[in-house]
Amino acid sequence: MSAVDREQRVLSIIETARAKRAKFRDERITMAHGAGGKATQGLIEGLLVPALDPEGTGLAALADAGAVPGGDLLLTTDAFVVKPLRFPGGSIGELAVNGTVNDLAVAGARPLALSLSLILEEGLGADVLRAEVEAIAAAALSAGVAVVTGDTKVVERGHADGMYVMTAGVGRRDPRARLAPDALKPGDRVLVSGPVGEHGTAIMLARGEFDLDADVASDTRSLWPAADALLDAVGSQLRCMRDATRGGVASVLNELARAARVGVTVREAAVRVRPVVAGAAEILGIDPLYVANEGVLVAIVAPEAADAALAALRTADGSAHAQAAEIGEVRAEPPGMVLVETAFGGRRVMDQLVGDPLPRIC
Amino acid sequence: MSAVDREQRVLSIIETARAKRAKFRDERITMAHGAGGKATQGLIEGLLVPALDPEGTGLAALADAGAVPGGDLLLTTDAFVVKPLRFPGGSIGELAVNGTVNDLAVAGARPLALSLSLILEEGLGADVLRAEVEAIAAAALSAGVAVVTGDTKVVERGHADGMYVMTAGVGRRDPRARLAPDALKPGDRVLVSGPVGEHGTAIMLARGEFDLDADVASDTRSLWPAADALLDAVGSQLRCMRDATRGGVASVLNELARAARVGVTVREAAVRVRPVVAGAAEILGIDPLYVANEGVLVAIVAPEAADAALAALRTADGSAHAQAAEIGEVRAEPPGMVLVETAFGGRRVMDQLVGDPLPRIC
Numbered sequence: 001m002s003a004v005d006r007e008q009r010v011l012s013i014i015e016t017a018r019a020k021r022a023k024f025r026d027e028r029i030t031m032a033h034g035a036g037g038k039a040t041q042g043l044i045e046g047l048l049v050p051a052l053d054p055e056g057t058g059l060a061a062l063a064d065a066g067a068v069p070g071g072d073l074l075l076t077t078d079a080f081v082v083k084p085l086r087f088p089g090g091s092i093g094e095l096a097v098n099g100t101v102n103d104l105a106v107a108g109a110r111p112l113a114l115s116l117s118l119i120l121e122e123g124l125g126a127d128v129l130r131a132e133v134e135a136i137a138a139a140a141l142s143a144g145v146a147v148v149t150g151d152t153k154v155v156e157r158g159h160a161d162g163m164y165v166m167t168a169g170v171g172r173r174d175p176r177a178r179l180a181p182d183a184l185k186p187g188d189r190v191l192v193s194g195p196v197g198e199h200g201t202a203i204m205l206a207r208g209e210f211d212l213d214a215d216v217a218s219d220t221r222s223l224w225p226a227a228d229a230l231l232d233a234v235g236s237q238l239r240c241m242r243d244a245t246r247g248g249v250a251s252v253l254n255e256l257a258r259a260a261r262v263g264v265t266v267r268e269a270a271v272r273v274r275p276v277v278a279g280a281a282e283i284l285g286i287d288p289l290y291v292a293n294e295g296v297l298v299a300i301v302a303p304e305a306a307d308a309a310l311a312a313l314r315t316a317d318g319s320a321h322a323q324a325a326e327i328g329e330v331r332a333e334p335p336g337m338v339l340v341e342t343a344f345g346g347r348r349v350m351d352q353l354v355g356d357p358l359p360r361i362c
Numbered sequence: 363m364s365a366v367d368r369e370q371r372v373l374s375i376i377e378t379a380r381a382k383r384a385k386f387r388d389e390r391i392t393m394a395h396g397a398g399g400k401a402t403q404g405l406i407e408g409l410l411v412p413a414l415d416p417e418g419t420g421l422a423a424l425a426d427a428g429a430v431p432g433g434d435l436l437l438t439t440d441a442f443v444v445k446p447l448r449f450p451g452g453s454i455g456e457l458a459v460n461g462t463v464n465d466l467a468v469a470g471a472r473p474l475a476l477s478l479s480l481i482l483e484e485g486l487g488a489d490v491l492r493a494e495v496e497a498i499a500a501a502a503l504s505a506g507v508a509v510v511t512g513d514t515k516v517v518e519r520g521h522a523d524g525m526y527v528m529t530a531g532v533g534r535r536d537p538r539a540r541l542a543p544d545a546l547k548p549g550d551r552v553l554v555s556g557p558v559g560e561h562g563t564a565i566m567l568a569r570g571e572f573d574l575d576a577d578v579a580s581d582t583r584s585l586w587p588a589a590d591a592l593l594d595a596v597g598s599q600l601r602c603m604r605d606a607t608r609g610g611v612a613s614v615l616n617e618l619a620r621a622a623r624v625g626v627t628v629r630e631a632a633v634r635v636r637p638v639v640a641g642a643a644e645i646l647g648i649d650p651l652y653v654a655n656e657g658v659l660v661a662i663v664a665p666e667a668a669d670a671a672l673a674a675l676r677t678a679d680g681s682a683h684a685q686a687a688e689i690g691e692v693r694a695e696p697p698g699m700v701l702v703e704t705a706f707g708g709r710r711v712m713d714q715l716v717g718d719p720l721p722r723i724c
Contacts, residue, residue: 028487077512150414
């Protein structure tokens with residue numbers, strides 16, 4: 001069998017496996033179920049969606065925001081368990097606001113209101129709590145959204161890590177948006193709004209988990225200005241947006257490829273990665289494309305709109321997305337798969353994330 | 363000083379203290395901050411509201427649901443950390459749906475959509491998770507509301523108790539509703555939709571914390587049918603509704619008395635308490651009026667509407683609220699206070715809950 005035939009055969013086997021909906025057969029929950037990769041998808045597709053959406057209406061789209069019946073509003077939610085609570089560039093409170101704002105933004109919905117649930121650990125310093133509540137207030141103000149309701153629970157010492165923060169958000173679907181994960185068409189371009197892997201690397205460095213003295217800050221920010229700019233510039237030629245959090249850009253592209261049953265090709269050389277982030281990822285043995293971001297948007301746009309979209313992104317929100325880049329494109333084949341073209345002319349499969357190399361990252 | 367003078371003086375001192383907004387001066391979080399009583403109110407009024415709502419618009423009303431700007435929708439949220447996860451009459455999943463549905467219902471909003479956030483502990487049995495997801499699905503179906511979006515995080519073994527469940531809900535304000543916590547007027551009647559203290563007692567019994575072999579089940583249920591019946595029967599004469607969860611009926615009445623700057627008088631003999639619940643409360647040294655409910659609604663209605671409201675409640679949702687009762691009334695004096703008239707003709711202050719006699723109840 002030639003090398004080309006062998007590759008075709010491997011791809012065909014993988015493709016067959018992918019065509020099936022993920023099953024949930026695990027006996028116990030592992031950290032991997034929270035990592036945003038293959039195990040998370042199994043949990044969602046194999047357990048949560050069949051129970052909560054047996055008729056396959058809302059949740060089954062696997063989007064991060066669901067439609068509120070009877071109107072043009074979307075609802076989304078996120079739980080945050082990041083360790084440590086504060087890190088260069090942000091904190092759990094800021095993350096909790098931006099994370100939920102971003103789920104709405106990439107669904108093409110202007111954020112309107114947030115709810116805030118806190119699970120506090122007995123013994124938590126009031127100053128720590130106050131700092132997070134102030135971070136939440138500042139992030140909400142900056143994102144132009146109000147926290148309108150909340151709830152607080154306390155658990156005994158040792159039953160949480162200081163605090164867990166949950167936000168939910170309501171947004172209004174922007175009339176310019178015609179977004180759907182299965183709208184991807186062969187030829188569409190893949191844009192990424194900035195350098196990848198900053199958030200995950202900042203967290204790992206803040207934990208002191210490797211002996212690396214580097215200046216990396218979380219990229220946590222509201223992505224609504226970027227989403228707004230894209231909707232304005234290319235409107236209906238914008239197929240889909242995602243924020244590349246847990247599991248990074250690689251996981252987002254895998255999800256989209258599966259949802260639309262298309263292939264996605266990524267040109268590795270086009271992906272912006274700061275050298276320090278690349279170095280940290282190498283120590284961890286992980287591709288920076290799998291490392292979490294909290295302020296990076298992936299946009300799939302029609303080929304004729306790619307240049308306008310890129311220009312809009314680069315000038316959105318000051319210079320926040322100045323390094324936005326086109327990193328690849330959508331192909332007809334192989335459906336459900338992401339392939340990377342390496343700088344040396346090679347090609348490899350960029351599969352779903354397995355395991356949890358970066359636990360408690362958000 | 364006569365006994366009457368002495369009582370007047372005590373009331374006047376308490377009243378002065380109450381006129382001030384609660385402060386948050388604690389150095390650390392204690393279990394009491396999650397108990398729904400005085401410490402919780404201090405945390406909300408002294409820390410959360412000043413930071414998140416400095417101009418006193420939404421949150422400051424201290425209601426359990428907040429308005430989504432630009433429409434007639436309300437948003438609410440709840441975190442659930444109940445121990446054990448399953449108990450007679452319900453489970454954490456069912457509680458999480460009903461709790462959020464009820465926050466909307468008592469705010470006069472028809473529940474439309476829920477979000478679901480899960481924090482799972484590494485090692486949690488898949489069967490335990492599956493049972494809760496199914497309980498969530500069943501409760502949502504029964505309450506006529508869809509779970510449209512979700513998020514799952516996993517924390518390491520020992521960093522949660524199996525699972526914490528967070529829900530947020532969106533509801534549409536019912537046009538029949540003219541509800542506000544400060545709408546209470548002297549002469550208004552206080553209705554309670556059923557016997558009190560069942561949920562809290564069921565949880566304490568399920569934990570085996572006292573040597574009592576009794577058949578008590580949680581009253582967890584959707585309160586929308588009851589709220590709907592009240593809105594239908596007495597509409598604009600309905601001043602305010604609350605679900606009497608953490609801190610029980612006593613805490614709800616204290617909150618309302620403070621918000622409306624009115625007094626509330628409760629006739630102890632009119633309060634329905636099952637003997638087994640009364641017995642458990644006595645062992646705990648707590649008044650059943652402070653014990654949590656998950657399916658009991660407190661309604662304040664204009665005096666002329668009290669009979670119609672009571673009749674509507676008693677026939678709402680099958681026989682769920684057959685034991686609804688009028689238990690007291692609103693008075694001009696003393697503002698901000700709840701007084702109980704005992705069966706023996708005495709009178710005592712029913713103050714805000716202090717400490718956390720029943721931790722992790724919801």
